[in-house]
Amino acid sequence: MDGGRFAGVREGWGFFRRRRGVVGRLAAWSVLEAGQTLLAGYAPARALDAGFLAHRPLTGLGWLGVAAVAVPAGAYGTGRVYRNVAALAEPLRDALVRRVVARGVRRAEAAAVSRLTHQVEIARDTFAGLVLLARSFVFTAVGALTGLLLLDPLLLVVVVPPLAVGLALFAATLRPMARRQEAFLTADEAIAAELALVSGGLRDVTAAGAEDRVAAGAGALIDAEYRAARRLAWWSVVRAAAPVAGGRLPVVLLLALAPWLTGRGVTPGALVGALTYLTQSLQPALQTLTHGLGTGGSRLTVVLRRLLRGADASPRPAPVPPGGPPPGAPAVELRGVTFGYGPGAEPVVRGLDLTVPHGGHLAVVGPSGVGKSTVTALIAGVLVADAGRIRVCGAPPGPPAHRVLIPQEAYVFTGTVRDNLGYLREDPVADDEARAAAEAVGAARLIDRLGGLDAPLDPAALAAGERQLIALARAFLSPAPVVLLDEATCHLDPAAEARAERAFAARPGGTLIVVAHRIASARRAGRVLVMDGPHTDCGTHQELLDRSARYRDLVGAWDGRADAEAGAEEEAPEAATGTERVGRSHPAGPL
Numbered sequence: 001m002d003g004g005r006f007a008g009v010r011e012g013w014g015f016f017r018r019r020r021g022v023v024g025r026l027a028a029w030s031v032l033e034a035g036q037t038l039l040a041g042y043a044p045a046r047a048l049d050a051g052f053l054a055h056r057p058l059t060g061l062g063w064l065g066v067a068a069v070a071v072p073a074g075a076y077g078t079g080r081v082y083r084n085v086a087a088l089a090e091p092l093r094d095a096l097v098r099r100v101v102a103r104g105v106r107r108a109e110a111a112a113v114s115r116l117t118h119q120v121e122i123a124r125d126t127f128a129g130l131v132l133l134a135r136s137f138v139f140t141a142v143g144a145l146t147g148l149l150l151l152d153p154l155l156l157v158v159v160v161p162p163l164a165v166g167l168a169l170f171a172a173t174l175r176p177m178a179r180r181q182e183a184f185l186t187a188d189e190a191i192a193a194e195l196a197l198v199s200g201g202l203r204d205v206t207a208a209g210a211e212d213r214v215a216a217g218a219g220a221l222i223d224a225e226y227r228a229a230r231r232l233a234w235w236s237v238v239r240a241a242a243p244v245a246g247g248r249l250p251v252v253l254l255l256a257l258a259p260w261l262t263g264r265g266v267t268p269g270a271l272v273g274a275l276t277y278l279t280q281s282l283q284p285a286l287q288t289l290t291h292g293l294g295t296g297g298s299r300l301t302v303v304l305r306r307l308l309r310g311a312d313a314s315p316r317p318a319p320v321p322p323g324g325p326p327p328g329a330p331a332v333e334l335r336g337v338t339f340g341y342g343p344g345a346e347p348v349v350r351g352l353d354l355t356v357p358h359g360g361h362l363a364v365v366g367p368s369g370v371g372k373s374t375v376t377a378l379i380a381g382v383l384v385a386d387a388g389r390i391r392v393c394g395a396p397p398g399p400p401a402h403r404v405l406i407p408q409e410a411y412v413f414t415g416t417v418r419d420n421l422g423y424l425r426e427d428p429v430a431d432d433e434a435r436a437a438a439e440a441v442g443a444a445r446l447i448d449r450l451g452g453l454d455a456p457l458d459p460a461a462l463a464a465g466e467r468q469l470i471a472l473a474r475a476f477l478s479p480a481p482v483v484l485l486d487e488a489t490c491h492l493d494p495a496a497e498a499r500a501e502r503a504f505a506a507r508p509g510g511t512l513i514v515v516a517h518r519i520a521s522a523r524r525a526g527r528v529l530v531m532d533g534p535h536t537d538c539g540t541h542q543e544l545l546d547r548s549a550r551y552r553d554l555v556g557a558w559d560g561r562a563d564a565e566a567g568a569e570e571e572a573p574e575a576a577t578g579t580e581r582v583g584r585s586h587p588a589g590p591l
């Protein structure tokens with residue numbers, strides 16, 4: 001069993017543990033059903049032995065009446081059971097929706113969200129069905145076995161061994177069948193994807209004379225699905241043996257061993273009662289369990305694995321080579337990029353060329369509204385360029401594995417501090433890693449004050465600067481090599497901002513692009529991109545001071561503020577966890 005599966009089992013166990021109350025109520029109402037099952041065999045047995053065979057018909061009728069009264073009582077219990085199943089299934093759906101929507105939003109894929117939320121509905125319905133089935137089997141079995149025990153313990157000796165064999169057989173098929181089912185679905189999806197591709201390009205296939213090659217490719221996929229279907233069918237046969245062994249074999253044994261049983265004091269009524277338990281309760285319950293839990297269990301396993309591990313049909317982001325972009329490819333590259341907010345609108349970015357090397361640190365500066373955020377959104381793949389070419393880590397922008405964009409208004413959600421920090425990670429964040437990241441960006445003291453990594457985090461109770469610190473620590477922990485800070489430190493004081501920016505600049509294999517709103521921020525960067533309407537210039541701080549009038553203007557406007565702030569940067573290494581800066585970052589100057 002791999003770590004992921006362990007985590008899944010732990011998570012599933014935790015889900016039920018946190019809802020002990022609902023599970024307890026579910027069990028309590030199920031007891032009514034179990035009582036009905038118990039009486040379904042016990043009452044006819046007593047009616048026969050103590051009533052009709054003993055020439056006491058009224059007693060016999062009385063016992064049958066008891067069995068009849070148990071039916072509405074059991075039905076009432078079943079009704080209450082449904083309510084409690086809903087109380088289990090709905091939170092599961094909510095939890096799954098939160099995860100898949102977050103991932104879809106992270107990938108900026110509306111289609112993925114819609115597809116995943118549909119899968120969540122399937123998971124919720126299947127889960128509710130499985131809870132009902134499994135619970136019904138357990139309580140029916142408990143009722144029937146208790147009844148057999150009360151009638152005569154010898155009956156258990158005949159019934160229990162084949163029943164146990166049937167259940168063991170069923171349990172043994174669960175995991176292999178889930179795997180085969182997933183393999184079959186994957187093969188089926190591969191054929192669907194191939195056919196969609198081929199049917200859209202039939203004309204090209206014919207024009208290029210590639211019919212044989214395309215047919216061979218599709219044929220290989222069909223063969224793969226055929227093989228997957230055969231393996232699945234083989235396991236279905238093994239599974240079909242489970243209800244035969246567990247449900248039908250005990251009936252045969254009971255009939256065959258009837259003389260032996262009656263010779264040891266088992267009454268005719270007890271035999272009839274035992275047969276009733278087997279044919280009316282255990283056999284149908286086992287049949288439903290193997291069929292329902294088999295099919296539903298495999299489906300739920302497959303859907304959950306896809307939902308929780310992100311293996312949905314949408315294309316996975318290209319993996320990022322550890323340590324950043326492939327050798328030779330810059331971290332970020334823009335060639336002739338033009339973008340406007342609408343077909344008739346004046347472009348905000350026009351013919352922009354920009355190269356940020358692996359490990360580089362770039363500050364983007366310019367007057368308010370000139371297009372700084374637009375450039376970061378284009379690099380992040382949140383906006384799509386009208387013309388030109390953008391590459392992040394050598395690939396088209398978009399995959400969150402390549403970049404993380406932190407905007408001015410930091411997004412923090414209700415959950416634990418750890419949930420918030422690990423939000424951009426597929427794998428769990430270790431304590432020391434989280435602490436190191438928090439320490440690096442200056443969020444450690446805040447996290448201590450909140451009560452540590454597992455403390456609950458209430459977004460409304462945090463100041464804007466505190467939310468930014470959490471978002472910064474989260475970005476620091478993300479595996480993305482390119483970090484885009486779009487005024488992501490604007491609510492921090494200069495010292496806290498400097499600390500965070502230095503931490504990102506020093507992040508191993510990391511590339512940093514900062515929309516700067518302070519002179520110090522631009523000075524810290526190796527290179528500065530000055531945006532001035534359609535004109536841009538890129539160089540070092542000193543080069544731009546020498547050749548860019550716009551940059552000199554900006555620096556002039558910043559200078560007064562910078563002088564006042566410079567002292568603070570030296571004095572307060574982690575000063576500003578709660579500091580609020582007012583509104584947009586550059587209210588007075590041209591920035």
Ligand SMILES: Nc1ncnc2c1ncn2[C@@H]1O[C@H](COP(=O)(O)OP(=O)(O)OP(=O)(O)O)[C@@H](O)[C@H]1O
Pocket residue numbers: 341348366367368369370371372373374375584591
């Ligand atoms: N969603 C949008 N739809 C239409 N126009 C937009 C949109 N977002 C931004 N703009 C416009 O595009 C221009 C560039 O905006 P952008 O936010 O990129 O500038 P900025 O340099 O980051 O500004 P600031 O420093 O104030 O954040 C502005 O004129 C802005 O009004």
